[in-house]
Amino acid sequence: MTCQKTGHNFTKIAFKPLYTNLFNIVLLSIFLSLGSGKLYSQDITKKKTVISSNRQIDSTKKSVNQNKTPVLIVEKETDTIKIDSIKPKKAFLDGKVRYKAEQYAKIDQKKKIITLYDKAELYYQDVELKSGIIVMDYEKNEVYAGRIKDSTGAFTQYPNFKQGANVIEPDSIRFNFKSKKALIWNSRSEQGEFKIKAALTKKENDSVYFLKGARFTTSKDVDNPEYYFQTNKVKFIPGKKVVTGLTNMVIANVPTPIALPFAFFPMSKETSISGLILPSYNDSNNRGFSLQNLGYYFALSDNYDLTVLGDYYTNGSYGLRFESSYAKRYNYRGNLNIRFENLITSERGYPDYLKQNIYNIQWSHSKDSKASPNSSFSASVNLGSSKYFKQSINQVNIGSNLNNTLSSSVSYSKTFTSVPQVRMSLTATHSQNTQTEEINMTLPTLQLSVDRIYPFVGKDGVKKGFFKNINLQYNLNGRNSIVTTDSLFFKPQMFRDAKVGFQHSIPLSTNFKLFKYFSASTSMNYEEIWYTKTIERSYDVDQSKVVDKTINGFDAFRTYSFSSSVGTTIYGTFNFGNDKKIKSIRHVMRPSVSYGYTPSFEKYYDTYSADATGTMIKQYSRFESGIYGAPGLNNSNTLGFDLSNTFEAKVTDKDSTKVEPKKIMLLNNLNLSTSYNLDADGVTSLAFSPIRVSGGTTLLDNKMNVNFGATLDPYAIDNSGNRINVFNIDNGGSLFRMTSSNMTLNYSISSKGKDDTKKDKNVQSQRNGGREDDLFGTNTDLGDSRRSQFEDEEEEEGEDKISEFFNSKLPWDMTFAYSLTYGNNNRENQIIGNSIMISANADITPKWKAGVSTGYDFVQKGVTFTQLRFERDLLSWRMDFNWSPMGENANWGFFIGIKSGVLSDIKWDKRSTINR
Template sequence: MFTNAFKSILFFSPALVCTITFAQVDKNNDKNGNSKVVTDSIKLDTIIPVKEKIEFIVDRESDDERHDLKKRTSYFLRNSRVTYGDMSIYADYIELNWNTGDVYAEGKRDSIGQITEQTKFVQGNQEFFQDAFKVNFKTKVGIAYNVRMTEGEGVIIADKVKRVNDSVMYLHRADYTTDTYFKDGKTKDPDFVLRASPGKLLDNGDQKVLITGPINMRIYDIPTPLVAPFSYIPLGSKRSAGILMPRPGERSDLGFFVEGIGFYLPVGEYFDIKMTGDIYTKGSWGLRTESTYKKNYKFSGRFAANFEKRISGIKGLTTGNNAYNKNDLFGVSWSHQQDPKSNPYTQFNANVNFSSSKYYQNSISTQYIENNQVYTNNINSSITLNKKFRDSPFSATLSMGHSQLLTQPTSQIISDSNNNITLTAPRLNVNMTRIYPFAPKAGAKKGLIQNLGLDYTLQAANEIRTNDTDIFTKKMWDEQSRLGASHRVNLSTAVTLANYFPLSLTSTYNETWSDQKILRTYNPINQRTIDTRIKGFSAYRTFNINASISTNIYGTFINSNKNAKIQGIRHVISPNIGFSYNPNFQDPSWGYYSKYQKDNTSLVVPLGQDKEDVWYNQFEQALYGTSIPQLTNSLNFGVLTNLELKVKDDSDPKGYKKVKIFESLRFSSSYNFSAESFKLSPISMSGTTTFMDRKVNVQFGGQFNPYKLEFEPGKNAGKYIDELVMPRLTNFQIGTGYSFDNSTFGGKKFEPKNYKKRGEIRDENFYFDDENYAHFAIPWSLNASLNYTYNKGTLREANHTGSIMLNGSVQPSPFWNINVSTNYDFVDNKITMLNLGLERDLRSFRMSFNWVPMGRYKYYGFMIALKSSMLSDLKYNDRSRTRF
């Protein structure tokens, strides 16, 4: 019955079209209502035709041409071209009727009548290829057969195309593909097509749209179950609104899901919005909003806001892996970049990343596992406005900042009480670059006075330290905020003594402003101190004087034996010595320190000494400069050394190469004459060196304490006493890394020129030898890094941490890529992270597989999708997380 009804519709559709067509001729009636439509009974030669004006000159060329003056028709044969206005036709045969403006073109045929070379129709910057077509130059209406049109990223192939005007074309049995090999003409068979019939192509300038009826994806001309009742495919460069396809799947902790369902909406020329949602059968859901904007030569940016309701576990259970949890998670990000060329004196940039503290670890979206963001320990934000003042040494920066510590949860129970959030809003920095007020306007500066330089820095901010519970509450504004400013003025000058000893003199003045001081009292009941914040403006000022002198001592050794392996040694020692002076700003006369009385009732003390005065810094909770220096008469000293060898090397054009034992090795310390005890500071050490022809860089550093350490029985931590002994290593760090690839070990380089034959189409990356064996370079890379930390301090046993990070990839064939990343803790002898990935280039498709087989975030994900950005929603995802 359905078949008969469908046949009836097809049978009567021409009559329906004719009825609609003739129903529209009412506009041709005269004033009396009489029809002006000419009937068949009127002879055609009795009507005087209106002569149409020729708008353009017809230009043509061909190998041969013939003209029929009686029919007013021209015939152009072989390698023919006809141009009229912005339209050009290239074909083997072209027939042009000068009366009607009809043009018929046909491609080149072989001996059996098959088309071997298609015609080409060009209008503006558009090209159309077809076997044959007919078009009218005047009305621009035409019809074509076996048409091929390149539109944006893809190609449209249609059995029959009817051109109504410049902006509308009807298509019969149309295929659309984004296969780049087919688009570039490397193959005649696309690997996939979207086949539809009928179709309509709308062209509104920069906006092109293909609208079709039922459409089916065919892979290598095999139909697939992917069928849609209609399609709307934007082809132009202009953005188009549309529905975003969802991704179904299943997760053991959250149930079956549909992710990413939503819509895309362009708003104006510079702005768009994408809104998506995630739904899970166990109750979890999420909403995501993303917007991008861009104005050329001005600015660009992206904003995203996510909210999730995460529900996991079994309702009623409070403990165990299946304990019921219900949490609200959110994340906000914003990035804004101003084009530096838009304004060289004013710059505004933003990079905001703010979220709930467990957002990345507990998000219902698996994207954070794929890109390893689940291991994020902290996030930061900044919004800055920089201003440079023309012809002035001053510059200013107004900014807002955010820093958030993301603690790694140890169980499914989520706790935010220990998280630390720091907000700085606003922060003002003003800088004055160094000026030389006594320097001559021309010529070099001489002497201490002419080299006297002055620079100034102002820092002012409002800082808030809070957590997820107190953020944006009254407690945050009243109790957790600090306001302060810091002024810093530096004076410096320098001169060289006896041509070998550079002398520098510096002095620094600091002034700190604060909105609070503290009043500290002692509670004898619980034997604890109580700090009371005293709001109000307060300030303190400090200054210091420094002097330093240095020189370089060179030592060289040249081997007289020209055949010796070590031709020479070069050693550079750069000692430096200096002096620093600070007044005793902890003295009560300056007014920066105050005192409270503490009870000594727990100690056996003489009568009348049961009270003790304890001095404290009133500004120790101020925003800037909380440490107020005491009296310092310090002698600072250190040495920087560099050692390198000149080694004979016959492979080097120079006959030798330089090998650096130490790029740098520095030791430094100081001695404070005014200190009552521990006058000598710990000795700091740092250095860098290289291996493998300076390809491997090693950085290391540590600290040595020269004082005796005593331990009490049964305690793991000791106490230093003021007695100098052999320096003891208290901490040490070392780090290095290297990147390996095909050229690391000097293997035979792959040379394509050694092969006479090369593959075609998908095998163009293969080269074949005389025995027809394929050869390929097989590129690979491995990035390795090592970090080790030794920290002993005052402990009996040192703490060690050490890890090796490996990231590698290899291409066993041109279209396969294998990725591996892992982190091995060689102190605890365990693998802390392992991620395996496979990628396959499937011509128009891409396939990937990611697997995390161990750890808290066990996971696998499989995806196959079209490469084309226009058809990126046509993909298949299979994701699973075995345990959260």
């Protein structure tokens, strides 16, 4: 690269007709005005004067403009006078100059130089210049800025040159205001994620720079980076691109063999640009060598993008992925992922040869409620092959692999602002069991409801009392239900087996106060069910079994029911005295008694022969196969009882400055519920139903959640395990027989304490159907390995992360879960489930992070899924290692690469392949 001195062009103007001292007087006045600290420049206004032809013009008369710059006008014997072709001399500067300095500002009028020293600042047009010393030649329109030495001899007050949005911090700079050219020594600048330092920079114009002896990096410290790219020739266009010659990568000031004959780096000001995604190399025992995540990123617009990725294995296996995100401010946002893999195991001709296709589709969409207050649309879709997450060759996601259910929901709702209001919603749902491969779908579910109508409310609108609170409503629920399997998914048979039904209901209800302290409610409900298919049951002699024949056509049945309930709230306080640590305990009880009656609808039942002789006659309903079931054959006449309890205490606050006692929750809830069948005969049906007990509370400053439940049966069982009409206490047992119970503990704690916010972890794992926390390990998305395995911690400015060896501020978090299940339904009296899971993450040092997820199953007597995670912050680089040492999901992965998205392809990613 060659250096070229800034060129200058001068225009000489000769004033032939006049030789006076007027010009020198005007020039001296300009210099005197510069001494006041400000310079002004004004363009000469060219005036055109029309002079009458009969007017006598003096040829020696001169014209003076507002700046008193002499202008010569030549007379011609014509009707109009033209402006002289000799241009008037303009002022030296084209704009207002502001400057200041701490020690002195010296003006040399003879040399036409202004010198500013110590904390000098100069502002001219769009240029802002701050430096230790600034020298301005206002005749040549040039400025020089450089650093100065302090009392110790060290250089200080480096120049800071800013023009528009571009900022340069060199050792010294020489700049021409007219040509916009500059020479810059040891410049430092930032362009996007890049920091650039060059020994010599030539600024050709506002948009082109040429650099010599340049280094560029994404490190925070450009003078002492942990890595950089060294090159001798660079063409730099701010905000657009960097084009270099021979480029060599240097790590820790040691040149590496990594070199390129030329390099191109886009530096668009846009948030993202299109570009190629380089693959990572891997190998597999049963699929050969591979290239993973080769693709292209399309920045289609500001509202949406597209990423296309592919994998290829030398045995013929391949995978394709299409990932797109879209958003429109104040309207909607979402993302769509489509994944397909063609898996080949072993080689053709071998007995273990297998070829299969698996796929997965994920779509999430949310709409801003402000965009359309009366309607909404949302989607959360996760469907595909049941074995996708277990067999995928690219997506290492343990949370999804251990999950047994995939679910989806797409819904649209709208509110019609009529009187009364009408609400309508359409919902499509999907639930898929990855173990049995059974799929349940509704395509779609229609729900429509008309707002409550109070026919007996007066003009005052007051709803008080039994009659004025009487209201009725209309609800419609229509469903197209499909039950299928993986192999029949979206095939014609899947739609032939669909079941369609409509449920109409008109509830009539009211509520009122009873004896001042009781709240009572009563309701009647009318239902009408429509089906498009029914069944006809009979005994088939040829097949020697009972068969159901599907009858296509409209059919319906109608039912009605009655219910009522009475409840109240009872408060009790137990005081222990103000001198006690526990001052009082408050107990709140909410008992309620309910009654429900539904008559028998025997008219909708027919009979069929259950054997070939025709002597065994049974009843059935032609509506049994419908999605809303069949009407009841027997009366339902039940009396229910519910009791909910809350326990709260007031204790002395540990903070002695607080006068009021502290409230703590002892039990958030303790619920008991049971029912009694008034029509029970004691043989086919028993009067009392089992009592269900459930409760929950929080411990350890609301960091631990405890939930428990139990089922208590008052009846005994026979040798076959069937309930009999004998109370358990009369059969030699206790008052109640515990048939099942369960308890769960969840405890989360972190270094943030009470101010800890909910972590946004495992986002992709949640989309896949996995857990939000990392008890089942963290999600490893091979498409973007630059992302940290841990929660990103933002360091506070001006505060050291670690101040002393034993006084550190290193973040950590821990999640703990315990589950216990007891079963005794048939006198087995055993622990069905007993497991513990722990996940912990911590910063061992300010730059080292480590995490572990593990657990133990006490019933199976084995360690559950275990994952070890390590990560090293290498400033501009990131290195991580994760390892699952045991089980069928045993694998490991190592990654080291640059954090910056611009250089994300500079990485080394090595992972083992799970043999499935």
